Amino acid sequence: MSGYLTGVLVVLAFNVMAAYAVYLPLAAGQLNLGIAGFMAIGAYGSAFLTNEYMWPMWAAVPVGALAAGLTGLLIGLPVLRTHGIYFAMATFALGQVISAVFLNLEVVGGAAGYPVTDYAGPNVVFAAAAGVVLLMLYISRTRFALELTAVKSDPTVADLLGVPVRGMKVAAFALGAMVAGFGGALYAHHYNFVEAQHFNVLLSVFTVLYVLFGGTQTVWGPLVGAAFFTLVPELLRASDQWRYAVFAVFIIVFMAIRPQGLVTAALFRQFRRRAPEASS
Amino acid sequence: MSTALEISALSKSFAGVQAIRDLSFTVPKGVSTALIGPNGAGKTTVFNMVSGVYGVDAGRITVNGVDVTRMPSRKRIGTGVARSFQNVRLMPHLSVLENLLVGQHVRASSLAALFTPYRLIPNHRWKREARAALEESGLGRWADETVSALPYGVRKRIDLVRATLAGASLLMLDEPAAGLNPSETNALRDHLKDLMAKGTTLLVVEHDMHFVDSICQNVVVLNFGEKIAEGPLSRVRQDPKVREAYIGSDGEA
């Protein structure tokens, strides 16, 4: 594999992990606009443990992910009292605060950035992304995923049927945060450098863009969305300075024509009609 | 006879307006009851308090012998009470079967149940049970359809199946016959009679008195949040207070 192709695929792997981190709470109707903050917690956490305490990577990365998940849990409890646009704005603010905190933390280099010693090669990153995708596929086959959809679709009725609405939301949010932290930790070890400025609003917002573009009705949407957003700008490289403008026009027109995203549940049902025995 | 629902001295006001005033009535097990009264009498408010959507100002609510007055709304289904809404509230993007699976939550709420990959297991018992319940009500052919694509009458009855799967022994129905054509109404009536035969007790808010007459043995009449009469429909409709309450409204009773 050429270095260029590997580089693009690594970016894809990181984007896929981030996309699923956004997807999980979104499946329950919660728009997380601060995913970059949770990635930063994973990245800095894992980097710090390997650098300063000589932890091995295989231990530091999960702990970084857990730290991000725990932050999601602690913040999720008060923040999830709010809903809709308020929740989105709270996560947005949270993402900004987290990356600003790291920008000011001198123990991890502050604004100058933080070099990371332990290196995770491309294959490790690919395996991690594949693991996240498999985990999501598994979750999508469970009652947990079904009830997340129920919570999104009609929280009042879900509550009366006994579904712990707030608990489901907090769980989805914290799990998503953990996935983000996991991706962030690997990011730190793959590029051997983290800087707070990388984990900014636009990273969060672009990740949301992948997910909505791919579609939130099925578990495949985020994967397709992330792949599209990573690969197409590369293909458009020929037109260089215009490529993001062209790309933006494409997003606008596409969302106007197909607001439900690229991959939808109805699309799957059509496939299933053609092969009826495959259905549940 | 044990009671399915006991309401005693219930009161509720909204922004100073007394919606329910010192209301008491009992729904014995097996005696399906209608809650009737002119618009704004407080019927839906009673439903909202029993299901826990609203808190109460004073009084006590007991379902199947369990005091639910201060119980969080999501726990109440565990005592055996479920409700329908005036406009059917199924999850529109999910299939019929998936809606029913959500209804099973109360009996499958452990962490292990939440993370069982039931969709990967052919003929998992949850799916089997839901399909069987649909077949039994003659709705089997809709199992894999998306809810939003179904006729209104079918959706109403799927709502009933969902409540049954949730293990409800007391079912509160908010205007079940509204918006249905005669054949749909008949199908609904048969469905309800079937549920009653199996031991479900109904509490029904309904304007169609023929419908009430055909499924309810007892009637509670509300007006301005107070009980003004109670008894079999034939007797209640002779009551001068009830006649007075309906004059100036639609005079249906």
Place this chain on the structure above:
Amino acid sequence: MVAQQIVNGLMLGAIYMLVAVAFTLAIGVLNFLNFSLPGLFMAGGMLAFGLMKAGWPFLLAAAGALAAAAFISLLVERFAYRPMQGGDPEVPLVSSLGFLVLLENLMLVQFGSDQQAFPALLPDLNLRIGGLVIGYAQLASLVLSLGIVAALSFVLAKTAAGRRIRTVAESRETALLMGIDIARLVPQLFVASAALAALAGILFAVNYQQVSPFMGEGVGFKGVAAMIVGGMGSIWGAVLGGLLIGLAEVVSISFIGADVVNITVYGLLLLILIVRPQGLMGRAPSREKL
């Protein structure tokens, strides 16, 4: 010194205030978090700069920039807002972000990514009151901003058009029943909020004498923060929020350092959202009716 910082904070807050009012019009009436507004803010500053470079006098250049922003906003309405009615509420947000990216990249292609110096309009005259130094340009923009917001508030509260807008904000169904032409009202609102954002961009360029294709992001996001701190959908809330955020920013820069701005500004936002989600002057969201 403290008084001077407060004055500076209020000046900056006036810019945030205009952006916050632009956001609050879109959210309060249309329930649309319009992320193209930071782009329109930037377009206001950049286009005014570009037109002046092409030899237009300032007022004409500003008018041209405002007109262009209004036109772009109509495109946003047509392609990001209108097709999404009835769908998931997140979707128009994505499309409006698409417009932000598009505008930034168009300006990038045209003017390059560097910060450009915006010509000083008024000679560097300052008003001195006691020990305070206040730039005329800044004072003029504060007065202009407050005047515009007051006028807008008057229009909303007292005129027939304002009543129509408030009705739509309360309930679309009621508005339809009352025969309000929503299809005509919506584009007008888009033009109004775009004009506010672009004007804020022009004032920013005049006050701070610099423009860049990415100037909209920081200010735009702080405008959102200001709107929420004040209370979504409330004009005077946006004013209060804008001034507060401006003050918090300037004061934390001068007493702690530039790097902590985001902690104080967004920490304030987060705190408000947890303690009082409806904002300082907003009304509590009502519970779902059954």
